[in-house]
Each structure stands twice: as structure tokens, then as C-alpha cells.
Amino acid sequence: MATDKQLEATASALESNGIDSLVVDSGAAARDAVRTMLPIGTEVFNNTSRTLEAIGVAEDIERSGLYQPLRPRLYQMDREMQGREMRQLGAAPDYVVGSVHAVTEDGSLLIASASGSQLGPLVSGAGHVILVIGGQKVVPDVPTGLRRISDYCYPLEDRRAREAYGVPSGVNNVLIINRVVTPNRLHAILVGEPLGF
Amino acid sequence: MFDYDARPVTSQVVLVGNRATTLGYELRDFLSRNGVSYDWVEVDDADRVGQLLGSGTPALHRLPICVLPDGSQLAGATVEQVATGLGMVSPPLLSEYDIVIVGAGPAGLAAAVYAASEGLRTVAIEAVAPGGQAGTTSMIENYLGFPQGISGGELATRATAQARRFGAEVLLARRLVDIEGKNDGYVVRLSDGTTIPTRTVLAASGVHWRRLEVDGVDGLLGAGVYYGAGPSEAVSCRGCRVAIIGGGNSAGQAAVRFSRYASQVTLLIRGESLGASMSQYLISNVSGLDNVDVLTGTEVVGLEADSRLRAVVLSTSGQPSLTRLPLESLFICIGGVPRTGGLASTGVATDDAGYILTGAALGALETWGLERSPLPLEASRPGFFAAGDVRSGSIKRCSAAIGEGSMAVALVHRRLAELGVEP
Numbered sequence: 001m002a003t004d005k006q007l008e009a010t011a012s013a014l015e016s017n018g019i020d021s022l023v024v025d026s027g028a029a030a031r032d033a034v035r036t037m038l039p040i041g042t043e044v045f046n047n048t049s050r051t052l053e054a055i056g057v058a059e060d061i062e063r064s065g066l067y068q069p070l071r072p073r074l075y076q077m078d079r080e081m082q083g084r085e086m087r088q089l090g091a092a093p094d095y096v097v098g099s100v101h102a103v104t105e106d107g108s109l110l111i112a113s114a115s116g117s118q119l120g121p122l123v124s125g126a127g128h129v130i131l132v133i134g135g136q137k138v139v140p141d142v143p144t145g146l147r148r149i150s151d152y153c154y155p156l157e158d159r160r161a162r163e164a165y166g167v168p169s170g171v172n173n174v175l176i177i178n179r180v181v182t183p184n185r186l187h188a189i190l191v192g193e194p195l196g197f
Numbered sequence: 198m199f200d201y202d203a204r205p206v207t208s209q210v211v212l213v214g215n216r217a218t219t220l221g222y223e224l225r226d227f228l229s230r231n232g233v234s235y236d237w238v239e240v241d242d243a244d245r246v247g248q249l250l251g252s253g254t255p256a257l258h259r260l261p262i263c264v265l266p267d268g269s270q271l272a273g274a275t276v277e278q279v280a281t282g283l284g285m286v287s288p289p290l291l292s293e294y295d296i297v298i299v300g301a302g303p304a305g306l307a308a309a310v311y312a313a314s315e316g317l318r319t320v321a322i323e324a325v326a327p328g329g330q331a332g333t334t335s336m337i338e339n340y341l342g343f344p345q346g347i348s349g350g351e352l353a354t355r356a357t358a359q360a361r362r363f364g365a366e367v368l369l370a371r372r373l374v375d376i377e378g379k380n381d382g383y384v385v386r387l388s389d390g391t392t393i394p395t396r397t398v399l400a401a402s403g404v405h406w407r408r409l410e411v412d413g414v415d416g417l418l419g420a421g422v423y424y425g426a427g428p429s430e431a432v433s434c435r436g437c438r439v440a441i442i443g444g445g446n447s448a449g450q451a452a453v454r455f456s457r458y459a460s461q462v463t464l465l466i467r468g469e470s471l472g473a474s475m476s477q478y479l480i481s482n483v484s485g486l487d488n489v490d491v492l493t494g495t496e497v498v499g500l501e502a503d504s505r506l507r508a509v510v511l512s513t514s515g516q517p518s519l520t521r522l523p524l525e526s527l528f529i530c531i532g533g534v535p536r537t538g539g540l541a542s543t544g545v546a547t548d549d550a551g552y553i554l555t556g557a558a559l560g561a562l563e564t565w566g567l568e569r570s571p572l573p574l575e576a577s578r579p580g581f582f583a584a585g586d587v588r589s590g591s592i593k594r595c596s597a598a599i600g601e602g603s604m605a606v607a608l609v610h611r612r613l614a615e616l617g618v619e620p
Contacts, residue, residue, distance in 0.1 A: 041362060048206055062207045063266075065284070068358055073351075074203035076232035078431060080457035081335045082348050086203060 002138035006105065007190050010138050013107030018180035020187045027055035030132050030191045035060065037130055037187060038067060038095060045070040045090065047098030047118045050160075051132050051196030057097060090117060096126040099196055101153045102137050102145030103188070109177040110145040112153065114161070116173035122186075123175065129186045134195030142176060149174065156197045207266065210235040210283065212274070213246055214261030217505040220275070221261050222419030222429075227276045229429035230326035230333065230350065231369070233283060276325075277389070280370035289393050290366060294318045295620065296609050297385045297395040299373055299540065302329020303595045304585025305401035306356040307602030313363035315606065316620050317613075320366040320395075322373060322387060328353025329403045330533075330586070331595045333426045334447065335454035338478055340596060349595075350428070373402075373539030378578065381616050383543070396618060397609045400540055400553055400576070400583040401602060404533030404593075409442065413500050421506025424529050426451040434458045434526055440509060442497060443530035444471055449479035451528055452489050462489045463522060465511070469493050497527070535587045546577040552589035555582070572608045574601060580612045 002010065011021035024030050034057050038044060044067045052058040062069045070093055077086050098118060102110040113119050122129055139145045154171050161169040180186045210228060212235055214221045228235045238245045240260060249264055263274035265282045280286050296312050298305045301323035312319040326332060334349035357367055372388040382396040406424040414422055423430060426447060431454055439459040441451050444466035455462045464483065470493060471480045483489055498519065499510030508523045535551045546554045556573040567579055574582045584605045585591060585598035613619040
């Protein structure tokens with residue numbers, strides 16, 4: 001778990017890489033921050049994330065009625081007939097809210113995905129991205145972050161996927177964000193407590 | 198996109214029941230058309246039922262049981278109870294409206310968008326889900342502006358979001374009970390007791406599927422027999438044999454959808470060819486599908502069932518003997534009858550088939566009371582309009598209904614100006 005000083009230094013490094021950053025004490029404060037950042041009525045895709053589920057952000061997005069959540073809309077669609085519409089809708093939401101698997105002290109973000117569907121919107125498809133990151137995910141550098149994904153996150157995610165969906169997970173795609181060139185597009189909320197895995 | 202990429206991640210509704218029942222089907226249909234994810238558990242799955250309910254097999258009269266995301270349980274759950282439990286039922290926000298729209302299909306949603314965008318205090322009421330009959334269509338390929346086609350459900354979702362963005366309210370899961378004329382306006386009453394005073398009413402309630410006149414059909418509703426395209430049932434038809442009755446576009450679109458899931462699809466039509474009632478693009482699509490057969494000159498005259506449908510008995514013109522077609526599911530997409538339940542109390546004039554007469558079609562009226570004649574979409578009561586499929590003489594097409602819905606709003610403005618209350 002990163003110290004307060006490490007969190008502040010990481011936030012500062014992210015800022016210098018074009019990623020707006022905020023440090024908060026708790027999951028509850030992170031939830032409030034997400035509420036403040038999401039415009040009422042906006043179209044939002046919440047990535048599958050233990051962090052978002054744990055702090056109530058997934059609930060806020062899918063069930064509060066304040067936003068247009070994309071997951072229930074996609075769920076309603078016919079996978080056989082509307083695959084193209086589903087890809088289009090999932091690829092370019094107004095807002096994506098998610099998490100990462102590691103953040104480096106020099107300001108890079110690492111996200112792994114089995115299907116890869118959530119990576120495109122994070123890089124460029126979504127209009128805005130909000131990432132909520134538990135303080136235990138701070139690592140010194142990218143190689144350590146990659147090891148964290150393969151040695152720590154993957155076994156836990158694999159177990160979750162088998163239980164939830166009946167399919168294995170895999171470190172099939174890894175996104176490393178070193179710098180963001182569009183101002184005010186990507187927002188990181190670093191939380192002073194462990195969240196997710 | 199994989200299923201698990203799209204599935205809502207928060208707790209789902211769980212329904213425990215017997216799949217082959219009318220109430221079970223109504224709940225699945227309601228939830229799926231409103232984009233609420235659910236998990237259906239058959240009551241004979243003892244392990245899962247035990248995990249969920251913590252007891253043995255529940256008594257039949259308590260089914261279906263709905264377990265809501267907060268863990269609370271509704272026994273003998275109805276659509277209205279589940280909708281309330283999920284927080285989908287909200288009261289109207291205002292004490293009076295400029296327009297109440299009855300039905301949130303294409304005509305009603307178009308009216309809601311235009312009325313709200315022009316500053317009218319607007320509320321639409323819908324008993325099941327936004328989209329109406331068009332909302333159950335898997336893919337509309339000839340709707341203007343969508344070269345790759347758009348599903349009826351997606352069109353409805355977008356239109357509902359658009360209407361709400363302009364400030365229209367959409368009240369779900371309540372039926373219209375009656376409409377009473379009061380002063381120069383109306384009071385609309387819903388099945389939960391809600392009353393809504395309004396200056397004008399737009400009936401955009403569309404049509405029901407025509408009932409199949411065959412013995413035993415009502416008892417099999419949800420147990421292999423479905424009216425409409427049954428969007429909630431498509432996945433469960435994987436590998437099954439399916440028949441669809443009807444020769445219109447809805448039947449054609451259903452055939453295309455079910456061909457993706459079912460092993461065999463049989464389209465049953467009374468006429469001699471599809472050309473009389475189906476768009477050419479759909480005829481081409483249907484004829485290109487290896488697992489879809491079209492039986493012309495054919496009617497269903499009997500059903501064979503135990504606890505659920507097992508086969509239909511067919512009579513084909515020119516053939517003296519009946520034939521038997523074994524199948525698992527029968528979807529009935531024939532014609533339509535106007536949905537005017539609750540509207541009749543106003544005494545608006547209808548044609549012989551029950552569709553609402555408007556404008557010049559009304560002829561001379563004895564009880565009209567105004568110097569002017571009824572406006573083009575105005576029914577036999579001032580300020581009461583009709584648009585879309587429920588209107589006598591309307592073109593039964595999604596885009597035509599949308600046109601009428603928007604046109605009705607222009608006429609509502611004229612009525613409000615006449616009352617001296619134009620906002």
C-alpha cells in the first residue's frame with residue numbers, strides 16, 4: 001500500500017503526463033468525486049471492476065437513474081442480430097468509468113483485458129475517462145506493473161471470471177498509457193486505501 | 198463484444214418459476230424490453246432454489262418468486278410489483294400537463310420529443326415498455342437515416358432518452374383506466390390510482406396482435422405460444438423448431454431473427470405469396486435462409502400440447518387432409534386490433550373495427566360544440582387527438598406513426614391557442 005507521500009508523488013507524475021489526478025482518503029470520497037465529475041444525463045459505460053463495485057460507483061451508474069448507463073442497453077440487444085450496433089455503442093461512450101491494474105510512480109497506467117473490448121475506449125473512443133485506483137496498485141515502474149498483472153491480478157481475475165461467467169480469463173491484451181495528449185480527457189482518482197485487485 | 202462485456206455488473210433480478218407459464222413470460226418480456234437483466238431459475242432446480250430462497254420447493258401458488266437486487270422477495274410477482282420493487286414506477290412530477298400521451302411507441306415517443314422540445318408540459322404513459330410493437334422488431338432495415346438498419350428496441354431507447362432530455366416524463370408499468378372530460382381539458386386515471394389533469398390527450402396506443410382463434414391457445418400462452426416476436430424468448434429457442442404465423446413485416450423480421458437461433462423456422466401464411474404484405478427486402482432475406490420454410494395457403498387449426506406446446510395442426514388450401522408440424526414454439530404475428538382499453542370512456546368515435554376516427558373522417562358531429570371542424574388528427578372530442586396505428590386510416594408503418602406523432606403536436610398548439618393557454 002502506497003504512503004500518502006507516494007500517492008501525492010504519483011499524482012504529480014500523472015499530471016505531468018497529461019492525466020488529471022486527484023488523491024482522496026477513501027472509497028466513499030472517490031465515489032463522491034465520480035458523482036461530481038459525471039454530468040447528469042450523460043451516457044456512461046462502467047468497465048467491469050471490483051473497485052467500482054466495492055465503492056458503489058457501479059450501482060450509481062447502473063441504477064441511480066441519473067445517467068444513461070450503457071450496460072443495461074447493451075444487455076437488451078440481440079447478440080446475433082445487433083453485434084455491429086453493440087460494438088459501435090460500446091466503443092465510443094461519452095464517459096467510461098473504470099480502474100487500472102497498476103499505476104507507476106513515474107506516471108504510467110497499466111490495464112490488462114481478456115477480451116480487449118474496454119481498451120479502445122480508454123485510449124481514444126470515449127469522450128472522457130475516469131479511473132478509480134486503489135493505493136495498493138502503485139508500483140515503481142512498468143516492468144513491476146507487468147509482473148503485478150501476471151503474478152497477482154491474473155490469478156484473482158481468472159477465478160472471478162470462472163465463477164461469474166464460467167470462462168477463464170487471460171492476460172491477452174495489455175494497455176500502457178504513458179502520456180495523454182488531449183487535455184482534460186483522462187482523470188485518475190488515487191485512493192488512500194486498497195480497492196479491487 | 199462478449200456477453201460478459203455487456204452484462205450489467207450490479208445484482209440482477211432473479212426470477213424463480215415455471216418457464217412455461219403466462220405470468221412468467223409477461224415478466225421476462227417486461228424486463229427484457231426495459232433492459233433489466235434477470236436470471237431465470239426453473240423451480241425444479243432444487244439446488245439453486247435452495248440457495249436463493251433457503252427453503253424447499255415453494256408452493257405453486259407463490260410462483261413466480263422475484264428476488265430483487267436488495268434481496269427482498271416478491272411471491273406471486275406481477276409486472277407492476279416488480280416494476281415498483283425496481284424503482285421504475287414514479288409519480289408524475291407536475292400537477293397539470295399540456296399533453297398526456299397514451300402509449301410510448303413510435304407515434305407517442307415522436308410526440309413526446311416534439312412537445313417537450315417546444316416547451317409543452319408533457320407526460321407519456323406506457324403499460325409495458327417504450328417502443329410499442331416496433332420496439333420488439335429485431336432489425337428495421339428501411340428506416341430513413343440508418344443504412345445498416347436499427348433495431349426497434351434501440352430506436353425506442355434513443356427516442357426515450359431524447360424525450361427525457363427535453364423534459365418529457367415517461368411513466369412506465371401502469372395501464373390507462375379511463376379518461377374523463379373536465380372543463381376544457383381531461384383527467385387521465387391510471388391503474389395505480391394516479392390521476393393526471395391535462396389540457397389535451399394524444400391517443401398513440403397502437404394495436405394488439407390479433408388473437409388466434411384456435412381451441413386451447415389461451416392456456417398455452419407463455420408455454421410455447423407467444424404473441425409478437427417474443428424478444429425475450431429468442432435465445433431460449435436455440436436449436437428448437439419454431440413456427441411464425443403471419444405474412445407481414447413483423448413476421449418476416451421475426452423469421453430472420455429466429456433463424457439465427459432455431460434449427461428450423463416455418464412461416465405460415467394464409468395468402469398465396471409473401472408479396473402482398475411483406476417488404477421486398479425482407480422477402481429476399483427470408484428466401485435466402487436455409488432453415489426457413491414458407492408454407493402458403495396454410496392456417497393453424499389445432500394445437501397439440503401436454504404442459505406446453507408440442508405441435509400444430511395445419512390446414513392447407515387445396516389439400517383434403519390436415520398435416521401435423523411438431524415444434525417447440527409458435528409466434529403469432531397476425532394483423533392487429535386497436536388498443537383502446539381505457540379510451541372508450543371518453544366516448545370518442547371509432548370505425549367499425551374500433552380504430553379512432555379523426556378529422557374529416559368523422560363527418561357531421563352532433564356533440565362537437567365548437568364552430569370549427571375537428572383538426573386533421575383530432576377525434577370527436579375537442580383537444581383529444583389520435584396518431585399512429587390506433588388511428589383509423591393511418592398507414593401502419595413506423596415512420597408514418599412518427600410523422601403523425603410530430604404532426605399531432607402542431608395541432609395541440611392550435612388547441613392550446615384556442616383555449617388561450619399557449620405557453
